[in-house]
Amino acid sequence: MDRENMSVVDGAYAVAHAVNVCKPDVVAAYPITPQTNIVEHISQFIADGEMDDVSINVESEHSAMSLLVGASSVGARAYSATASQGLVLMSEVLFNVSGMRLPIVVTVVNRAMSAPLSIWNDQQDSISQRDTGWIQLYAEDVQEAADMTAQAFKIAENSNVLLPVMVCMDGFILSHVYEPVVLLEDDLIDEFLPGYSPLAVLDPDNPKTFGAFADPGAYTEFRYLQEVAMKNAIPVIEDAADEFKEVFGRYQGGLIDEYMAEDAEIMIIAMGSVVGTIKEVIPELRAKGVSVGIIKIRSFRPFPAEAIRKAVASAKVIVTLDKNISIGLGEGALFTETKSVIYNSSIRTPVIGFMLGHGGRDIPKARIEQIVMEAGEVMKRGITVESRYADLKEELL
Amino acid sequence: MKVIHAAIVKPGTTLVNKTGGWRTFMPECNYELCNGCGICETYCPDSVIVKDGDRYAPNLDYCKGCGICANVCPKDAITMILEGK
Amino acid sequence: MTQLLAPGHRMCAGCGDALATKFALKGAGDRCIVVSPTGCIEVSTTPYPESSWNVPWIHSLFDNAGAVAAGIEWGLKKLGKKEDTTVMVIAGDGATFDIGLQAMSGAFERGHDMVYVCVDNEAYMNTGIQRSGATPYDASTTTSPAGKVSFGNPLPKKNMPAIMADHGSPYVATASIAYAKDAIRKVARAAEIEGPAYIQIHAPCCTGWKFDSSKTVEVGRLAVEAGLWPMYEMIDGRIEKAKKIRDRKPVEEYLRMQGRFKHLFTMEGGEEEIARIQAIADWNAEYYEME
Numbered sequence: 001m002d003r004e005n006m007s008v009v010d011g012a013y014a015v016a017h018a019v020n021v022c023k024p025d026v027v028a029a030y031p032i033t034p035q036t037n038i039v040e041h042i043s044q045f046i047a048d049g050e051m052d053d054v055s056i057n058v059e060s061e062h063s064a065m066s067l068l069v070g071a072s073s074v075g076a077r078a079y080s081a082t083a084s085q086g087l088v089l090m091s092e093v094l095f096n097v098s099g100m101r102l103p104i105v106v107t108v109v110n111r112a113m114s115a116p117l118s119i120w121n122d123q124q125d126s127i128s129q130r131d132t133g134w135i136q137l138y139a140e141d142v143q144e145a146a147d148m149t150a151q152a153f154k155i156a157e158n159s160n161v162l163l164p165v166m167v168c169m170d171g172f173i174l175s176h177v178y179e180p181v182v183l184l185e186d187d188l189i190d191e192f193l194p195g196y197s198p199l200a201v202l203d204p205d206n207p208k209t210f211g212a213f214a215d216p217g218a219y220t221e222f223r224y225l226q227e228v229a230m231k232n233a234i235p236v237i238e239d240a241a242d243e244f245k246e247v248f249g250r251y252q253g254g255l256i257d258e259y260m261a262e263d264a265e266i267m268i269i270a271m272g273s274v275v276g277t278i279k280e281v282i283p284e285l286r287a288k289g290v291s292v293g294i295i296k297i298r299s300f301r302p303f304p305a306e307a308i309r310k311a312v313a314s315a316k317v318i319v320t321l322d323k324n325i326s327i328g329l330g331e332g333a334l335f336t337e338t339k340s341v342i343y344n345s346s347i348r349t350p351v352i353g354f355m356l357g358h359g360g361r362d363i364p365k366a367r368i369e370q371i372v373m374e375a376g377e378v379m380k381r382g383i384t385v386e387s388r389y390a391d392l393k394e395e396l397l
Numbered sequence: 398m399k400v401i402h403a404a405i406v407k408p409g410t411t412l413v414n415k416t417g418g419w420r421t422f423m424p425e426c427n428y429e430l431c432n433g434c435g436i437c438e439t440y441c442p443d444s445v446i447v448k449d450g451d452r453y454a455p456n457l458d459y460c461k462g463c464g465i466c467a468n469v470c471p472k473d474a475i476t477m478i479l480e481g482k
Numbered sequence: 483m484t485q486l487l488a489p490g491h492r493m494c495a496g497c498g499d500a501l502a503t504k505f506a507l508k509g510a511g512d513r514c515i516v517v518s519p520t521g522c523i524e525v526s527t528t529p530y531p532e533s534s535w536n537v538p539w540i541h542s543l544f545d546n547a548g549a550v551a552a553g554i555e556w557g558l559k560k561l562g563k564k565e566d567t568t569v570m571v572i573a574g575d576g577a578t579f580d581i582g583l584q585a586m587s588g589a590f591e592r593g594h595d596m597v598y599v600c601v602d603n604e605a606y607m608n609t610g611i612q613r614s615g616a617t618p619y620d621a622s623t624t625t626s627p628a629g630k631v632s633f634g635n636p637l638p639k640k641n642m643p644a645i646m647a648d649h650g651s652p653y654v655a656t657a658s659i660a661y662a663k664d665a666i667r668k669v670a671r672a673a674e675i676e677g678p679a680y681i682q683i684h685a686p687c688c689t690g691w692k693f694d695s696s697k698t699v700e701v702g703r704l705a706v707e708a709g710l711w712p713m714y715e716m717i718d719g720r721i722e723k724a725k726k727i728r729d730r731k732p733v734e735e736y737l738r739m740q741g742r743f744k745h746l747f748t749m750e751g752g753e754e755e756i757a758r759i760q761a762i763a764d765w766n767a768e769y770y771e772m773e
Contacts, residue, residue, distance in 0.1 A: 001515040002598070025560045026553065054560055058549065066585060070553025073540055076561055078553075096542055102405040151496035162402055200405050202554065204513045204567055209406040209533035211541035216528050221400045229402070395588035406533040411490030411648060414532060439662045440699050442500035443492065444485040459489035463496035463688075464696030477696070 003130040006180040011142040011169065012037030015081075018146040018184040020051045022153050022193060024075035024105075027055040032086040035109040035172035039081060061086035065093035065104075070104040073210055075201040075383045077153065080104070084111035091129060097164045098133030098226060100211060103156030103196070104164040106134075107149065110272065110323070111171040112359040116246040120170040120360020122323040123272060127300075127333045133226050134289055135201050137303040142179040144252040146168040147210055148298075150184055150193055151240040157196050158229040160232040168300075170273040170323075172360070174303045185248060186204055192247040219327050230302040237299050255304035257296040258311055260286060264293025266375045267315035267349075269308070269338055271297035274363055281368040290371050297334065303342035312342070318351040319375040321390075331387045354390040360397055361391055413433030416443065416452060422457050422477040430474035437466035484536050484687045486512060491534040492526040496695025499523050499574070499658040499684030502601040505683070508573055509669025510597060512537055514568040519582055520544035521574035522608040522662030523601065526539070547571045548594065552594045569596040574628040575616035576606045578682075579640050590649035590678040597672040597678045600642065600770040603687040611690040615640040616711070618685040619762065620755050621742045623690070628745035633755050638762070646680035647719045653679040660702030661714065664725075668715065684711045692741025701739055708736040708764035724770035733760045 009017075016038050019027070029039045045051035058064045061082050065360065068078040082090060087108055097104055108126045126136060135155060137324035139145035145167060152165040169175060200208055207319040214222055245251040261267060262283050266279055275296045285292050295311045297304065312318055322332020335353025342349070354371050357363045371390055378384075424437075431452065436444040438453050445459040446466060455466070467475040486507035486609045493500040507514070518524045524541045542550045551571045558564040573582065575744065577620035578600040600713040605623045607611040613626040618636045622628040626635035647654040653675045653713050665683055671681035686701040688694065693701055705711035708731045714724035734756055737743040746752040746759075767773055 026557050028553070041601040052560075056552075056556055056592065058552075059584060059591075062546065063549035063552075065586050066549035067553035067556065068543060069542045069546070070540070070550040070555075070561075072553075073550075074515075074554050074557040074561065074563070076553075076557035078557075092543060093546065099403070100542070117744065122597030122631075142556055191568045199402070200513045201716075204538055207408040207536055209408060209528055209535050209539045211404070212404045212406045212530040212533060213525055214404055214527040214530045218400055219406075222404060225400065225402055404530045406531050409488040409493075409536045410526065410535060411488050411529075411534040412533045414490035414492070416490060416492070416497075434492065439636075440501065441502065441657075442491050442497045442698070443491070444487060445489050451596065456489070461495035464694070465496055465698055468696040469699050479629060 005182050007183055007184070008178050008180050010037060010176055011145060011174040012176065013041050014146040014181045014183060015149060015169070015288055016045065019079055019191050020142040020151040021184045021186045021260040022150055023077065024054055024079040026071035027080065028058050028064040028080065029080045030058055030061045030064050030086060032061070032083050034111060034175045035081045035083040035086070035107070038107060038109070043242060046209050061089045062093060065090040065097065067392065068104050069093065069097060069100065069102060072104055072293030075196065075198045077105045077196045079106070081107040081109065084113055085110040087125045088113065091132065092115065092268060094129055094132040094134060099222065101162040102164060103162055104367050105149065105156055106151045106164070106166050108166045108168045109175045110168055114164045121173050122358045122360070123168065124324045125258045126166060126168045127324040130301055130333065133163065134301065135163050135275045135299070137165060137167050137299055138297060139167060139169045139174065140252065140273060140296060142174055142177065143181045143250065145174055145252055146181060146184050147244060147248070147252065150189065151244055154193050154240045155236050158236045159199065161229050161236050163226070163229050163233060168272065173273040180251070184216050188247050188347050191377050192243060219328060222288045233302050253296060254296045255299040256307045256311060257298060259296065261293030261311055262297055263291065263314050265291040265314065265316040265379065266372055267318045268292065268294040268321065269297060269311050269334055270294060270321040271300060272323065272336065274323070274357060275360060276367055277336060277365060281365050285369065285372055290372060290376065303337055303341065307342055308338065309345050309347060310349060312349060315349050317375045317379045320353045322353060322355045325358070335387055350378055352378055352383060353387040356389070358389040367391060415458045417458045418463050420460060420480060422462045422464060423457065423460065423480040424466050424475050425478050426454070427474045428452060430472045432472055434471065436469050436471060440465050450471045486536045487527070488534045488536055490532070493522060494689050494695070496698045498603055498659050498687055498698045499601050501698070502599070502685040503572055504684040505659065505662055506570065506599045506615060506663040507537065509666040510570050510673045511566045513566050514570045515554055517547050517554065519547035519573045519577035519579055523574065524571060524636045525608060531686070534724045535770070538646065545575055545581040547577060547582050548589035548598065552592065552597045554673045555594045555596055564593070571598045573598070574603060574608070575600060575602045576614040578673065579615035579642055587649065590651055593677050596674055596678050597669060598678065599669065600680070600682045601685045601692060602682050603685045605690050607687050607690045620746060620760060622681060622745060624757055633749065636747065643680065643682055643716065647716045651680055652677045652718055653682045655715050656684070656711070657681055658684040658702045658706055658711055658713060660699045660706060664713065670698050677733040690742070693739050697739065704731065704736040704739065706761050707731045709734045709767045709772060710736060712766045712772065714770055721770065724772055725770045727767070733763050
């Protein structure tokens with residue numbers, strides 16, 4: 001990486017800067033920890049004359065997303081950022097946006113859901129919205145969160161896709177950390193991201209009706225077309241990453257990314273900032289003779305079924321890490337979905353799942369080592385416990 | 398009709414839905430009493446009363462037979478009559 | 483001439499909402515973009531693949547019309563395409579008084595250039611006549627039914643125009659489908675004024691209020707003549723002129739026409755209830771200086 005062009009900034013700044021470079025026509029957001037820094041930076045850019053006056057302060061996340069529905073319907077490139085309760089308050093509108101096929105981009109600064117109230121990180125918020133029909137991308141570090149923002153607009157606005165995109169970044173861990181990053185290059189953006197050309201807009205010169213209701217005779221087909229668009233997004237996400245590399249010289253993976261995975265017997269599957277910790281642990285364990293690697297999930301929706309099936313070829317055990325839980329199933333989403341994509345294939349590798357890092361609980365390297373060791377035991381003796389919390393404090397129970 | 402990516406619809410297309418079939422009573426105008434004031438046209442909720450030359454007449458393809466025109470007519474020129482079908 | 487709301491829509495025969503929509507479109511003209519939240523107007527005009535609208539129109543959700551309209555206005559401005567376009571919401575009373583109030587409040591506070599038309603038929607008619615914040619005192623609805631120990635809706639109608647005026651709206655008005663010219667003029671005036679304007683159009687509902695479909699305009703006129711529907715304009719929060727009512731009619735005449743008040747004429751204690759409603763009309767007459 002080009003160290004001369006690097007700046008040490010907080011994650012929120014890097015993302016806000018990337019948003020500015022992508023030239024949205026309308027930004028609408030409502031403050032919520034830990035997203036606030038993004039909208040504060042955007043507001044300051046505007047106050048300092050460094051960004052067009054596109055941002056509007058609204059009275060709730062529900063209205064932020066609703067306002068973007070209107071703006072996107074007249075052809076505006078539209079952006080918001082939120083977290084946790086805010087994302088879930090938007091939920092009703094999220095379904096609406098994807099159904100209306102409006103290519104809005106949102107940064108989700110992942111935070112735990114209340115109750116109990118917690119402002120700290122996990123991914124329960126965005127995972128709870130997985131069926132809203134939004135593309136969900138998860139960033140490993142600040143650089144990726146910023147770069148993904150530009151990719152997100154390109155993916156969303158692709159005429160074969162036309163789906164909204166969430167760029168998910170872990171709250172505090174990424175949003176508030178100061179890291180050396182290359183700020184998204186303003187002079188290169190036009191080469192990568194053309195202006196938004198909508199297929200249809202609300203226009204008195206060419207009146208159209210948006211948001212008609214569908215009776216049972218047509219509803220299924222609109223839902224099916226959303227699924228087709230998600231499938232169409234699979235190569236588009238890969239292409240966006242490749243084109244991004246060509247223009248900006250940086251690559252963080254397509255649907256997935258792999259690290260020391262080619263020959264790994266113990267295969268970790270994870271997403272978000274924990275991937276960084278895991279990448280630190282892997283070489284240390286490799287040095288001790290442990291055959292371990294990681295598949296980083298960048299795109300959770302569309303879920304990269306085929307890419308995962310290919311990437312786990314060498315694995316003798318698969319271990320998923322989840323900062324979320326489906327209460328009543330006792331599993332995190334990555335665990336459930338990883339099992340689901342290999343069940344009907346010829347792959348018969350055991351899969352175990354660990355939930356950890358909920359409500360901001362720290363994930364030290366030792367925790368990852370312990371998980372890898374446990375996975376190693378599964379290789380030898382088979383599964384004893386399918387899914388459990390890796391960091392439960394028994395003494396509090 | 399094939400569905401496209403979002404439920405976007407062309408304008409004014411409910412014209413295919415001839416709501417005249419809803420009607421039980423139909424308006425009949427005595428043009429000897431009618432002074433052409435157009436109040437019936439103003440208050441027709443279905444915009445089916447149209448000016449045809451000097452006269453106002455309902456487009457029976459869409460008239461639902463609500464009877465507002467007869468009720469608002471200041472000359473009592475419109476009567477709602479049971480439609481023989 | 484093309485009707486901006488084409489025939490063939492599925493609104494009930496004798497629908498007051500249809501009249502209010504027609505007048506709103508006449509007032510705003512064809513250079514408008516309409517936002518309709520969920521409600522009778524929405525579902526009865528846009529069954530895919532049909533639409534009655536000959537102006538650009540959007541439905542998003544029930545509770546967000548104010549924000550969607552704000553986004554259209556802000557988006558058009560940022561794209562340099564606002565020009566002469568009027569952004570107009572046409573919403574029911576439930577979407578306005580109740581579930582959409584927050585989005586609307588934010589939009590008015592921010593001062594977006596829009597016309598918000600509330601078509602007030604005094605209950606959730608689309609879902610089958612449930613009580614809303616606009617339902618008048620003692621009206622029987624399916625969620626505030628009259629019964630042996632109930633006179634119907636126990637709460638007075640919320641004063642939405644005052645609430646919107648207090649947001650700093652430059653133009654707030656009430657109108658009625660029974661006074662077409664007045665309603666059209668008020669919408670046209672609202673469209674001309676820069677900023678968020680609010681117009682509440684009283685729209686009797688023959689289905690929900692239970693009267694014959696031919697009497698929609700007649701019932702609407704009686705509401706005004708009885709003093710239960712004051713018609714006025716507010717400029718920058720001050721009432722400019724309220725319609726004068728000569729020989730104000732007793733509310734009993736208005737109530738008797740509608741099935742939703744029928745119980746007031748059969749139940750013990752109904753007379754006292756009617757007297758309470760008369761007191762509302764008397765208060766209106768004094769406050770709005772109708773006489």
